[in-house]
Structures are given as structure tokens and as C-alpha cells.
Amino acid sequence: MxxxxxxxxxxxxxxxxxxxxxxxxxxxxxxxxxxxxxxxxxxxxxxxxxxxxxxxxxxxxxxxxxxxxxxxxxxxxxxxxAPQVERLEQALSLLTSFTEDMQRRGMQVESRWLARGLHTPAPEEVMALGLGANDRVARLERVRSSDGVPLAIERASLPARLLPDPETVDASLYAVLEARGNRPVRAVQRISAANLGPKDADLLGVATGAAGLRIERLSYLPSGQVVEFTRSLYRGDAYDFAVELKLAPEAERTS
Amino acid sequence: MxxxxxxxxxxxxxxxxxxxxxxxxxxxxxxxxxxxxxxxxxxxxxxxxxxxxxxxxxxxxxxxxxxxxxxxxxxxxxxxxAPQVERLEQALSLLTSFTEDMQRRGMQVESRWLARGLHTPAPEEVMALGLGANDRVARLERVRSSDGVPLAIERASLPARLLPDPETVDASLYAVLEARGNRPVRAVQRISAANLGPKDADLLGVATGAAGLRIERLSYLPSGQVVEFTRSLYRGDAYDFAVELKLAPEAERTS
DNA sequence: CAGTGGTCTAGACCACGGT
DNA sequence: CCGTGGTCTAGACCACTGA
CATH class of the missing domain: 1.10.10.10 (Winged helix-like DNA-binding domain superfamily/Winged helix DNA-binding domain)
Incomplete structure (x- = not known):
């Protein structure tokens, strides 16, 4: 050299x-x-x-x-x-929780809370969650780390009706929802890439402008009610999402 | 202001x-x-x-x-x-071709070829495609644009046996494969985010360091044979991938 | 403490765009 | 042609790390 x-x-x-x-x-x-x-x-x-x-x-x-x-x-x-960052691979077509996912791999999971409480919803949340005029919203905002390395920022919003006591959420949100009989069974995600701003980059311990995966998720109850509207930012260098594709059926391709 | x-x-x-x-x-x-x-x-x-x-x-x-x-x-x-970039939404769980996908939306599709021919495979390609010692590989490398806006760089590698004449590929690779009876029916994709280097950023008409979505895809024939190993880079600001999730079955969550 | 990266300045020349 | 962003320099002070 x-x-x-x-x-x-x-x-x-x-x-x-x-x-x-x-x-x-x-x-x-x-x-x-x-x-x-x-x-x-x-x-x-x-x-x-x-x-x-x-x-x-x-x-x-x-x-x-x-x-x-x-x-x-x-x-x-x-x-x-930079030291080799071992990329985590995650199946994208299964609705799993971060906590459960990591524990299954035998990895230590930590959450650092940035915010956790009930708030008046922002317009975006009203739209996504289908809230009424006087409804309130539970917000959970945290940095997810594994073995001390921050991996993702997660900002979740739920109708206060489904989670009146956000302070009780400790590690797994889905575990709390399940205990209340409100575990989602279906979700839709939208994935894109974005440069991390100074604030988010700092939270993830990377340089400003580093590429991040932005994932927006809407989760539904069997009834069709929206449970959760979550915006996450994953470190682009630490995460791989895997998806399996099937051939689009002819019927759908000719419309 | x-x-x-x-x-x-x-x-x-x-x-x-x-x-x-x-x-x-x-x-x-x-x-x-x-x-x-x-x-x-x-x-x-x-x-x-x-x-x-x-x-x-x-x-x-x-x-x-x-x-x-x-x-x-x-x-x-x-x-x-910057002018509002209209984000394109694409379903991630259907195996469609870029060309067909865009035409279905009534958008103009252009491809600028960067490379198209038969080569001696790189180690990475040997692994991904399961090639033998003397096999050759067809490489298709192009910039995909829609309505004059570059959206993605696509670098596809196929066994020469399945595509002996890469020069005949014009717009849709899948159309050519289908004509030969080699259209894939299944694929696995891995998605991550990365900062675009000077070269790729230039091809996509964005600033160096802009966030891009990197997608690696392996496509399979019904026989299980790998047809295609493709590495694509999408503009992070112009693309949204959508996925539908289902609850992970209990059986799989307890292993 | 000496050395590192992080910030900031004043000034310069170049290549290109539009008039 | 003049004004724009793109590149480059020499030098300065700061906050921090590690011995």
C-alpha cells in the first residue's frame, strides 16, 4: 500500500x-x-x-x-x-416483529426510546389510521440496536383505542398487541431509499448523507381496521431484505 | 422567502x-x-x-x-x-419485466445499452448461475429510462446456453426468453440501499452520493435452473416498491 | 501534550449557460 | 460576454483522543 x-x-x-x-x-x-x-x-x-x-x-x-x-x-x-459489517438478511414477505426476528437469530436486541406517549395526531396519521376528529394517537419512537450496533429507527403510530397505554410497551410492540388480541395479520409496505439527514444519521451512527432504506408499513387487523402506521429507517449498509417473486399471471398482465 | x-x-x-x-x-x-x-x-x-x-x-x-x-x-x-419527482410504485412480489410494467402504465420506455455480448464469466457469475468451467455468459447492461428520465441501471447475466445471441435483445429481455421457452417463473430478490458512486450517479442523472436502491435478483426456470442474475440500481427518489405481508405462521416462528 | 479530524475563511481559475 | 457552479489552494482555529 x-x-x-x-x-x-x-x-x-x-x-x-x-x-x-x-x-x-x-x-x-x-x-x-x-x-x-x-x-x-x-x-x-x-x-x-x-x-x-x-x-x-x-x-x-x-x-x-x-x-x-x-x-x-x-x-x-x-x-x-471500515470493519466488515455483517449484513442481516430478512424475509420481507412475512410479518414479523423486529424483536422476535432477532431473538430467533440468537442476537441481543436493545431499544432506546426517543418518545413514547399519547398525542394529538398529525394530518398524516389521521389519513393513515383513519382517525376521527377527537381520536388520539399513540406514538412509539425508538432506535433499534443489536449487539450494540444501531440498525434502525422506528416511528410507529397507533390509534389510542388499540393501545391506550403506550408506556407499557417494552421490547416487542407486537407482543403487547397480541396480549390485547390486536395482533395484525396483514400489512402493506412501501420501500424506497433516501439519504439520511444529519439527525437520523447521528442516531444510526453513520455519516450524514449515508443511504438508508425507508420502509412505510400499514398493518391491519382481520377486520380490516388499521392497527399500526410505521415509518422506519434502516441502515443501508447493514440490512438486506429478501423477497420471493412469482410470475405475474397472464390474466393480470393483459388488462 | x-x-x-x-x-x-x-x-x-x-x-x-x-x-x-x-x-x-x-x-x-x-x-x-x-x-x-x-x-x-x-x-x-x-x-x-x-x-x-x-x-x-x-x-x-x-x-x-x-x-x-x-x-x-x-x-x-x-x-x-428540485421539481417534484413523481414516484413510481411497483409491486415487488410479482415477477414482471420493466418494459411490460411501464407499457402497462402507458409510459414511454427507452433503453440505452452500455454493453451487450458474450463474455468469460466473473467468479461472482459462475457462483450465481452455476456455470461450468468452460461456459460463457451473456451480459446485458443498460440504463432504463421512462419519458426521458433515467430510472435504473440494470446489469443482467445469463448462461450463454440460454441466450446465445444477446445482441437480439431489444426492449424486453423476458419477451426474448419467452420466445425461446425460457421465461422464468420464480425469482428471489435481495434489496438494500447504497450511495451511488460517481459513475452510476452520472448514468442516472443524480448527484454523486445520492441514495439508490440496489436489487439483486436470481430468476429460475420451472426446472430449478437459474436463468438470470441481475443487479439493478434504482434511483431512490423515483421508486417505491410495494410488498404485501402476511403473518408468519406459528409453525415457522418457533423453530 | 501532540496529533487527529471538523469547521471556516479569502481568494483564485476553470468550464459551461444563456444573452 | 458575464454570471453560474465546479475545483483547488494555503492557512487558521477548534474539539477531541490517546499516550
């Missing part, structure tokens, strides 16, 4: 911006295994000196690698190749 | 870094509707002058908004609030 930063090829014919050249060099060194997880890079000032670039340019070159989770920077300490 | 940049509150008690304060101000103005899609912001130099910040700091404040697609910057022209 010694000559990674030897300036040489930074003699800029037309290989594009300097910070992109640096970005590419480091990314390739990681991909090739010349830089291994846990390895430390030279300090920004050193890299600047070695390459002949300014520190600002070095930072810009490193920036995208930090955002995408390939590098980790620690103030006062240094810049390191 | 006039006093958005009046410096006032940039008198830095301890409201955090200046670029984050600027970021927050703009994000809130967009959320509140004070800045509407298509509106133009002052030039970076103007914002710097108005706020009393340096241009570098202004750029840093704007950066994350651009990466997440809320702002669009055009060199030589200016900085604008």
Missing part, C-alpha cells in the same frame, strides 16, 4: 478532478484488498503532503467513501477502513 | 456548525413551502454575501440538499428547488 499516495500520476493530464482521482485510488485499493478492514490511512495532512494536494481536496476525495461507509473517521484518532 | 438568508441568527451562540444552520434553514423553507419546486435560490456568491459566510461554507450547507435530490444545481445557470 506504500505507493498509493505517491504523487506521480496526479500530474493532471485530463484524468478528471484531482479529488476523484484520489477517491478512485483509495476505492480500488480497498476493492483489491490492498487496504483491509481495520487498516488505518495516513492522516489527512499526511495524505495532502504525500500527494501534493491541499487538505481540502484530500477531504473531498475521502468524503464519499465515508458517506458510503467504506471508511470511518474518528476525530482525534484517524481514518480507517 | 426574502429573509431566509438575512444573517441575523448566524451570530453563532451554540446552534452548531454554520453550514448545518444554513442547511436547516433551506430544508425548512422547502418543507414549509416557502420555497417551491422550480424556484431558484440566490447564487452561491450571493448567499455567501447575504449570510456573511464564505462561499465554501455555503456550498457545504447546500451539498447535502443536492445529494438528497431536494436541490438541483446547474453550472452556468443556478441553484433550484
Amino acid at each position: 506504500s505507493d498509493l499516495f505517491t504523487p506521480a500520476a496526479f500530474a493532471d493530464p485530463n484524468s478528471g478532478p484531482l479529488y476523484l482521482q484520489l477517491h478512485r485510488r483509495i476505492a480500488e485499493a480497498i476493492a483489491a484488498g490492498d487496504l483491509r478492514p481495520g487498516d488505518s490511512l495516513p492522516s489527512e495532512r499526511e495524505m495532502a503532503a504525500l500527494t501534493g494536494l491541499s487538505r481540502v481536496t484530500v477531504r473531498k476525495g475521502v468524503e464519499a467513501l465515508v458517506a458510503s461507509g467504506q471508511l470511518v473517521q474518528k476525530r482525534g484518532s484517524g481514518t480507517f477502513v | 426574502s429573509d431566509l438568508f438575512t444573517p441575523a441568527a448566524f451570530a453563532d451562540p451554540n446552534s452548531g456548525p454554520l453550514y448545518l444552520q444554513l442547511h436547516r434553514r433551506i430544508a425548512e423553507a422547502i418543507a414549509a413551502g416557502d420555497l417551491r419546486p422550480g424556484d431558484s435560490l440566490p447564487s452561491e456568491r450571493e448567499m455567501a454575501a447575504l449570510t456573511g459566510l464564505s462561499r465554501v461554507t455555503v456550498r457545504k450547507g447546500v451539498e447535502a440538499l443536492v445529494a438528497s435530490g431536494q436541490l438541483v444545481q446547474k453550472r452556468g445557470s443556478g441553484t433550484f428547488v
